Amino acid sequence: xxxxxxxxxTVPACLSALKKFPDLHICLVGIAKDIEQFLTAxxxxxxxxxxxIVNANEIVEMDESPALALRNKKDSSMRVAINLVKxxxxxxxxxxxxxxxxxxxxxxxxxxxxxxxxPAIVYAIPSLDRKTKKMNPVYMLDLGANVxxxxxxxxxxxxxxxVLAANLKGTERPRVALLxxxxxxxxxxxxxxxAAKMLQNCDHIxxxxxxxxxxxxxxxxDVIVCDGFAGNIALKTMEGTAxxxxxxxxxxxxxxxxxxxxxxxxxxxxxxxKRKLDTNQYNGASLxxxxxxxxxxxxxxxxEAFETAIYExxxxxxxxxxxxxxxxxxxxxxx
Amino acid sequence: xxxxxxxxxTVPACLSALKKFPDLHICLVGIAKDIEQFLTAxxxxxxxxxxxIVNANEIVEMDESPALALRNKKDSSMRVAINLVKxxxxxxxxxxxxxxxxxxxxxxxxxxxxxxxxPAIVYAIPSLDRKTKKMNPVYMLDLGANVxxxxxxxxxxxxxxxVLAANLKGTERPRVALLxxxxxxxxxxxxxxxAAKMLQNCDHIxxxxxxxxxxxxxxxxDVIVCDGFAGNIALKTMEGTAxxxxxxxxxxxxxxxxxxxxxxxxxxxxxxxKRKLDTNQYNGASLxxxxxxxxxxxxxxxxEAFETAIYExxxxxxxxxxxxxxxxxxxxxxx
Numbered sequence: 276x277x278x279x280x281x282x283x284x285t286v287p288a289c290l291s292a293l294k295k296f297p298d299l300h301i302c303l304v305g306i307a308k309d310i311e312q313f314l315t316a317x318x319x320x321x322x323x324x325x326x327x328i329v330n331a332n333e334i335v336e337m338d339e340s341p342a343l344a345l346r347n348k349k350d351s352s353m354r355v356a357i358n359l360v361k362x363x364x365x366x367x368x369x370x371x372x373x374x375x376x377x378x379x380x381x382x383x384x385x386x387x388x389x390x391x392x393x394p395a396i397v398y399a400i401p402s403l404d405r406k407t408k409k410m411n412p413v414y415m416l417d418l419g420a421n422v423x424x425x426x427x428x429x430x431x432x433x434x435x436x437x438v439l440a441a442n443l444k445g446t447e448r449p450r451v452a453l454l455x456x457x458x459x460x461x462x463x464x465x466x467x468x469x470a471a472k473m474l475q476n477c478d479h480i481x482x483x484x485x486x487x488x489x490x491x492x493x494x495x496x497d498v499i500v501c502d503g504f505a506g507n508i509a510l511k512t513m514e515g516t517a518x519x520x521x522x523x524x525x526x527x528x529x530x531x532x533x534x535x536x537x538x539x540x541x542x543x544x545x546x547x548x549k550r551k552l553d554t555n556q557y558n559g560a561s562l563x564x565x566x567x568x569x570x571x572x573x574x575x576x577x578x579e580a581f582e583t584a585i586y587e588x589x590x591x592x593x594x595x596x597x598x599x600x601x602x603x604x605x606x607x608x609x610x
Numbered sequence: 611x612x613x614x615x616x617x618x619x620t621v622p623a624c625l626s627a628l629k630k631f632p633d634l635h636i637c638l639v640g641i642a643k644d645i646e647q648f649l650t651a652x653x654x655x656x657x658x659x660x661x662x663i664v665n666a667n668e669i670v671e672m673d674e675s676p677a678l679a680l681r682n683k684k685d686s687s688m689r690v691a692i693n694l695v696k697x698x699x700x701x702x703x704x705x706x707x708x709x710x711x712x713x714x715x716x717x718x719x720x721x722x723x724x725x726x727x728x729p730a731i732v733y734a735i736p737s738l739d740r741k742t743k744k745m746n747p748v749y750m751l752d753l754g755a756n757v758x759x760x761x762x763x764x765x766x767x768x769x770x771x772x773v774l775a776a777n778l779k780g781t782e783r784p785r786v787a788l789l790x791x792x793x794x795x796x797x798x799x800x801x802x803x804x805a806a807k808m809l810q811n812c813d814h815i816x817x818x819x820x821x822x823x824x825x826x827x828x829x830x831x832d833v834i835v836c837d838g839f840a841g842n843i844a845l846k847t848m849e850g851t852a853x854x855x856x857x858x859x860x861x862x863x864x865x866x867x868x869x870x871x872x873x874x875x876x877x878x879x880x881x882x883x884k885r886k887l888d889t890n891q892y893n894g895a896s897l898x899x900x901x902x903x904x905x906x907x908x909x910x911x912x913x914e915a916f917e918t919a920i921y922e923x924x925x926x927x928x929x930x931x932x933x934x935x936x937x938x939x940x941x942x943x944x945x
Contacts (some may be wrong), residue, residue, distance in 0.1 A: 403854055408861060419791055422799060456754055456842040464757060464839060488846025492854040501843075504799060507791040508840050509847045511823025516851035519738055519827040526743060 276305040276334045276352045277372025279575045282313045285371065288581035290321050296589065302365055304329045304356040331355040337574060341375035345383055353377060357384045360567040367568035367588035369559075371576055377569065378420050378562060385567040388601045390608055394564035395432050396420045396503070396571065397439060398510070401557060404494035411494040414440045415454075416563060419507035426469035429453065429500050431604075433474050433482070435563045436498035438603050442594035448481040449497035454505055455485035470500070479607050488512075559587030566597055611640040611669045611687045612707025614910045617648045620706065623916035625656050631924065637700055639664045639691040666690040672909060676710035680718055688712060692719045695902040702903035702923035704894075706911055712904065713755050713897060720902040723936045725943055729899035730767050731755045731838070731906065732774060733845070736892060739829035746829040749775045750789075751898060754842035761804035764788065764835050766939075768809050768817070770898045771833035773938050777929035783816040784832035789840055790820035805835070814942050823847075894922030901932055 278284060282305075289301045303310050307330035314321075331352040335344045348354060353372050359365045361384050370377050374396075382394055395417035402413045416432050417424065424432070433451050440449035453471055455463040463485070474482035486495055488509055501509070558580040562569040568591045572584035613619060617640075624636045638645050642665035649656075666687040670679040683689060688707050694700040696719050705712050709731075717729055730752035737748045751767050752759065759767070768786050775784035788806055790798040798820070809817035821830055823844055836844070893915035897904040903926045907919035926932075 401854070403857055405857065422791070454843065456757070456839055456846075488843045488848075489850030489853065491847060492850040504791055505840065505843050508789065508823045508836075509843050511791075512826060512844045512847040513823075513851045515824030515827040516848045517855060518824065519736070520852060520855050522738055522740065 276309075276331075277337070277370050277574070278572065278581070279337070279371075282310065284576060284578045284581050286310070286313055286317075286319075287578040288585060289326070290319055291578070292582050292585045293321060293325055299589065300325045300327075301585075302327050302329055302356075302359065304331050304359070305352040306331070306334070329355060329359065335373050335376045337373050339373055339376060341373065341379040344373065344376040345379045354380055354384070357381055357567075357569065360569065361385055366592045367570060369570045369572060369581075369584050369588050371572040371574055371581060371584075374419070374571055374574075377571055381562050381565050381567070381569045385565045385569070387564050388566055388597065388604060390604050391431050391435070391564040392425075392428050393421050394562050395435065396506075396560050397436060397563045398560040399443075399557060400491055400499075400510075400513070402492045402494040411497075412444075412557075413491060413494065413496055413499055414443075415491065415499045415501070415506060415509070417501065417503040417506050418510050418560065419503045420562070421503040423504070424466060424502035426466045426473060429466060429470035429502065430473040430477075431564070432500045433470070433477075433480055433498065434604055434607060435600055436500060437480055438600045439561070439563060439591075439596060440497040442596060442599060443590055444497060446497055450483045450495070451480050451498045451500065452483050452486040452490075452496035454488070454491075454499050454501035454509070456487065457485065466502070474500075477607060478610065479603065557583075559584030561587065561591060561596075563596075564600070568592060568597060611644075611666075612672070612705050612909070613907065613916070614672070614706075617645060619911060619913045619916050621645070621648055621652075621654075622913040623920060624661070625654055626913070627917050627920045628656060628660055634924065635660045635662075636920075637662045637664055637691075637694065639666050639694070640687040641666070641669070664690060664694065670708050670711045672708050674708055674711060676708065676714040679708065679711040680714045689715055689719070692716055692902075692904065695904065696720055701927045702905060704905045704907060704916075704919050704923050706907040706909055706916060706919075709754070709906055709909075712906055716897050716900050716902070716904045720900045720904070722899050723901055723932065723939060725939050726766050726770070726899040727760075727763050728756050729897050730770065731841075731895050732771060732898045733895040734778075734892060735826055735834075735845075735848070737827050737829040746832075747779075747892075748826060748829065748831055748834055749778075750826065750834045750836070750841060750844070752836065752838040752841050753845050753895065754838045755897070756838040758839070759801060759837035761801045761808060764801060764805035764837065765808040765812075766899070767835045768805070768812075768815055768833065769939055769942060770935055771835060772815055773935045774896070774898060774926075774931060775832040777931060777934065778925055779832060781832055785818045785830070786815050786833045786835065787818050787821040787825075787831035789823070789826075789834050789836035789844070791822065792820065801837070809835075812942060813945065814938065892918075894919030896922065896926060896931075898931075899935070903927060903932060 307328050310328050333348045333351040335351045335353045356368045360368045397414050397416035399412035400415050404411045414436050416436050437449050437451050558576050560571045570584050570588045572581050642663050645663050668683045668686040670686045670688045691703045695703050732749050732751035734747035735750050739746045749771050751771050772784050772786050893911050895906045905919050905923045907916050
């Protein structure tokens with residue numbers, strides 16, 4: 276039910292994903308009659324054995340207080356969906372709903388892994404390896420769940436991110452870095468300096484030091500750890516800069532008849548670039564550190580983008596991310 | 611002497627500025643024999659009555675510890691130049707040198723204005739008003755001088771930024787915002803929430819609320835206040851994103867013979883865009899809150915960019931920024 280466009284994006288995305296993955300089962304959680312009506316109205320054919328509907332009578336609004344949603348909406352589509360993860364009826368939950376409510380509800384219902392204080396939001400950021408000229412996304416966390424983080428929490432994010440990158444990128448020893456405002460050891464917040472020591476001393480983590488904001492995009496690291504405040508500032512700044520350049524590019528090409536002509540000729544090149552940077556291909560943030568898989572789609576995601584978030588869930592199920600993370604944490608705590 | 615290219619950029623920039631501003635006097639501070647040699651070797655003609663050389667025997671290295679530079683290099687070009695501001699022999703100092711050392715030395719020699727705890731680094735960030743389709747730069751501070759900031763310091767940055775924007779942008783009531791990770795009042799760090807109350811209660815400041823990272827570029831505010839950690843993360847992320855897109859654009863246009871042709875045709879449009887986003891036009895950060903004008907040029911600045919930093923100094927001299935800031939602070943403290 277969530278996101279800016281509700282069923283119009285989530286349902287077509289699910290139907291498309293079902294076609295592509297013959298083993299996939301999807302359970303649509305929400306106002307059952309609305310979902311049924313939508314499916315009927317759109318005369319979509321689908322494998323009824325692999326698509327089920329679970330009714331939920333309430334909806335968490337996009338701007339609702341997470342604490343109130345958690346307390347008052349026990350029959351919301353979000354809560355019911357996360358309950359299904361908890362009971363083991365489903366392997367993962369994907370939502371385009373209210374991020375704060377999704378985080379609060381997931382944490383309350385699923386709980387965090389042993390030795391993990393708080394879950395973090397992680398997302399694969401486009402990053403370009405200038406040597407190979409290939410895109411090499413970097414997993415950045417936390418992107419906004421935790422405003423203040425202790426050094427212990429940053430250390431835990433390092434472990435969580437490292438397990439995710441090792442499995443999803445297939446890198447044996449993913450390079451883990453801390454986001455800071457200088458590369459020198461003495462710089463930055465105390466929590467970061469202390470976390471650096473902890474990461475440095477951990478044999479199970481390939482810690483490479485500090486990186487700065489501009490290094491996010493140069494594929495220097497596979498995992499970048501930061502508190503949710505810095506992470507969210509970086510993520511939003513990134514979005515804003517990309518939009519500024521896109522708008523200016525558009526304006527530049529609309530300036531004169533000559534530049535409109537240039538635009539026509541360059542269109543395929545620019546479309547190729549747009550596709551590379553497309554949020555449709557970079558949708559699906561993971562709520563990491565929980566005893567279960569919860570994926571957050573961008574609220575404004577298109578059906579195509581929401582489908583990408585479903586694939587993110589499939590990958591995390593395939594690689595058993597929560598279990599592998601728990602095992603790694605226990606290994607580290609015992610050593 | 612400072613920056614990545616030393617005299618090769620600073621001297622030509624000064625000579626060009628002297629030509630453009632008939633009232634301008636420039637005092638080159640550094641190893642006198644090197645400067646003289648450079649001027650002779652380049653056979654440059656200049657008005658000797660408006661260009662003088664002041665000798666300094668030492669140089670602060672770009673990676674030197676600010677504390678050590680301050681303690682041990684009392685005859686560095688940086689220190690001597692700032693001493694000239696202090697004595698009133700010059701109206702402003704422009705440097706492409708070590709930022710930390712420039713800040714520490716300026717603070718030690720010039721001192722901060724009354725009621726200002728710490729100086730901040732402020733910089734005009736390119737921002738696009740989507741309604742008028744015009745660029746409308748936003749003054750953002752602090753960009754890295756102060757890792758942790760109290761609410762009082764953020765409030766002071768609000769006053770300082772507001773005076774700067776009012777004068778340099780010619781806006782009567784510049785819109786002042788706080789950088790945060792959500793627009794809701796409850797979100798973010800305690801220091802930010804407290805600073806919001808202080809700015810809200812101040813009649814002399816046109817406080818408009820919180821903005822997020824993506825709002826930096828949408829001309830929503832004239833001044834954006836943040837601590838040096840968040841500001842530096844945002845600034846560097848911005849640089850990194852712009853570089854990523856530029857590199858991908860270049861690669862896209864080099865992909866095939868067709869796209870190379872498209873590149874040739876689009877070149878003037880892209881050059882126009884590049885000029886709009888050009889760091890040459892956005893060079894010259896100000897060290898605000900001092901009893902004197904100190905401008906920091908990007909270390910890697912070209913001669914053209916260094917010249918822009920000189921113009922920034924000229925503007926701040928013209929508008930008497932330190933005096934006006936002091937007057938406004940006193941007005942606010944008395945009200």
